[in-house]
Amino acid sequence: MLSLGFKPKVYVYKNKNYYEVYLTYVDDKIKFLENIKNSIKVSNFPSNVTLGIKQQTFYGLGSYLRLLRRSLKIPTRLLERNTSYNTSRHENSKRGISIGLLRKVNRYFKSQLLEELVSHKFSLSRVKQTKKVIAHYNVVNFETKDTNTYVVGGIVTHNCTSSLELGIDIGSINYVIQYQSPRQPSKLIQRVGRSGHSLKKKSQGVIIATDIDDVFESAVIAKQGLEGKLEPIVAHEKALDVLANQIVGMTRDKWDSTQEEIYKLVKHAYPYRDLTKKEFLDVCQQLNVNRYLFLDSGRIKGSRKGLLFYFTNLSTIPDTKNYLVINMVSDKRVGTLDEEFVALHGSTGVTFVMKGETWRVISVDGRKIYVEPSGEVDAAIPGWEGDLMPVPYQVAQEVGHLRKIIANSLGNNPKKKVQEEYSIDDNSAKKMIDIIQKQKKDGFIPTNHTVLVESQADNVVIHTCLGTKGNETLGRFLSAALAEKIGSVNLRTDPYRIILQLQIVNQKMLEDIILKTKPDDLEFYLEKNLSESRLFQWRFIHVAKKFGIIRRDAEYGRIRMSKIIDLYSGTPVWKETLREIKTDKLDVDLVKKFLKKLQEKRLSLIFRKGLSPLGELGIKERPELIGSGKPDLQILDIFGKRLNQKRVRLVCLNCGDWSQVYTVGELSDEIRCPKCHAKLIGMCGRTQVEVQEYVKKKLQNKPLGPEEQKRYERLRDTSDLIIVYGKKAVKAIATRGVGAKTAKRIFRGMYLDEKDFLKALLDAERVYIKNKKYWG
DSSP: OEEOSSOOOEEEEEETTEEEEEESSOSOHHHHHHHHHHHOOOTTSOTTOOOOOOOSEEESOHHHHHHHHHHHTOOHHHHHHHSOOOHHHHTSTTSEEEHHHHHHHHHHHOOHHHHHHHTTSSOOTTOSSHHHHHHHHTGGGHHHHOOOEEEETTEEEEEOOGGGGSSOOOTTEEEEEEESOOSSHHHHHHHHTTSOOSTTOOOOEEEEEOSHHHHHHHHHHHHHHHHTOOOOOOOOOSOHHHHHHHHHHHHHHOSEEEHHHHHHHHHTSGGGTTOOHHHHHHHHHHHHHTTSEEEETTEEEEOHHHHHHHHHTOOOSOOOOEEEEEETTTTEEEEEEEHHHHHHHOSTTOEEEETTEEEEEEEEETTEEEEEEOOOOSOBOOOOTTTSOOOOHHHHHHHHHHHHHHHHHTTSOHHHHHHHHSOOOHHHHHHHHHHHHHHHHHSOOOOSSEEEEEEETTEEEEEOOOHHHHHHHHHHHHHHHHHHHHSOOEEEEETTEEEEEOSSOOHHHHHHHHHHSOGGGHHHHHHHHHHTSHHHHHHHHHHHHHTTSSOTTOOGGGSOHHHHHHHTTTSHHHHHHHHHHHHHHOOHHHHHHHHHHHHTTSSEEEEEESOOHHHHHHHHOOOOOOOOOOOHHHHHHHHHHHHHHOEEEEEETTTSOOEEEEEGGGSOSSOOOTTTOOOOEEEEETTOTTHHHHHHHHHTTOOOOHHHHHHHHHHHHHHHHHHHHTHHHHHHHTSTTOOHHHHHHHHTSOOSSHHHHHHHHHHHHHHHHHHGGGOO
């Protein structure tokens, strides 16, 4: 296990004459390669990894060059006249292009990839069969399709997620590099198991840690993985939504059965061995209310409606939708968000991170989310299951134990002691020993037998090695109990800490809650905390859909969840939602035992003022986010460029003989008809060819239909503005959601320069996007 200051998770495998590497979140790939080359000294790892040579000819770029030339609409004659570029020769992937010519051509293409190639930041020379590799991994379309795929020093690199751990059985993979802790021993074994797929090979891998918690955790997981100690599997028991589907399914098999007959059959299934008769009847009653079956004097009868319910709910996997994220400034696609993230964080004004930048939600309109760049770095991060993997209790406990081992061996060659038990390199061992030395000097070391509670200002840090679920459970209990006494509480947890932000820090109050609350009362506080959370609302929707209460295609934003939840409080739907959250996100039994041990003084509980080095890590820990890097002026530049590229149709209302489509940017400040030289010019959408006929009919005093009259008046209103303001009026009306009436209001303002005017247009478009969903 290595501890380095960069961010790779890669799969490396040798494919004949080149190595292929799949990376996750590597910002500086050159630094990554240098570290890999200098730091990893293990068998079977490629020893000839280089950063490439300064080549003079590049091959395999033909398709990319052709794509650039066509997308930028660069005339072939211009290139051939000013350079020796030849489309038939240089846009053939089998032919090469010299570095000198590529540098000249890039003055017109302005491609970042080509610039990095000619400056030798990226090299293609070491890759054999370049054309095949580039075509397969889509490198040629990297700038236009944003595949995050590069060819670096003879290594094909591709950004990926943890999804690659499944279904990848390539025999030539010989080494796996995991960036950051895999969080669970089973995940490490699964990922490292992608390598060495043959009888004579062993699976090999390395974890690269990024912070001190990561170092401790990775060391423990590597040890447990080598020992074959996997985390226990937590199975769902008494799942009421599944039970509901199966009861209805049984009525398909036998239309009329007794309640006792079906109950006994259900009890034979292991997950339902502890199901009570009352729980069973409550589910039947819920189905009866929805008419998916009928209850009649101790009997259960099927219904036609139940047939559709049964077949539409065969899968327990929830139907989730993706939302398209659109940058309202540039009117371009940013990416997609899943329904869960939109449900939990998709409110107007919320900021989130996507593609390394922060975005602010302007509006959620159907399946589209309109956003604008935001400079805030304290934002929500769209996550997927690979990121949300809980750290098991067993791993967190051994991390506490490892802290104790190092503390007890300080002054007695702790490095040797640690490396005898754990597979770590010198750098990792040094970092672990350094932090424990600092912690011991500061006072107390939190371990698997010692709970340390620290307070500073309005923050309280509780060091508990209970893992993700354990600390989440304890944190929610404490925040619910404290909220009753002092008001709102902010909560954040990780596998080794609970961080509370309080309005009033009262050590005695916190101590009493921990030591005097009966462990059996824990669930009361948790239910109170969870039932008011957005997490509960999100889960409730899926459970309600599986019970047939809400249609499976219902949109989250259109459901008034608070009223529905109140209506179904205490029903099997409500109870199943709570059960799922407790199973997937919490560990109630673990925390009950933990509180009991504290109260019986089998664990040490220490309170202190101020933050220790390990406590400061919890407070300072922030996601490594990158601000948008787009100040207001740059945003306005992008917005102005978009408006200038907008195509509009101009029609002369004076003669009616002229109609032409222009991009806004190519218009002169004063706009006149080229035929009659009049300034009475109207503007409409570029596809509205028929408006010219309306103008001619009006000039000939022919009657217009109601719709025709309406569109003519709209055209006339735009002409009044164009006469006075010229190109500025066209730019204003070309803005999304800005018509003649809104444009008149905008022009009443005072603007010192073009930027102020663009800002007013952008504000008007923002208001339109935010409010249009409420219009009829």
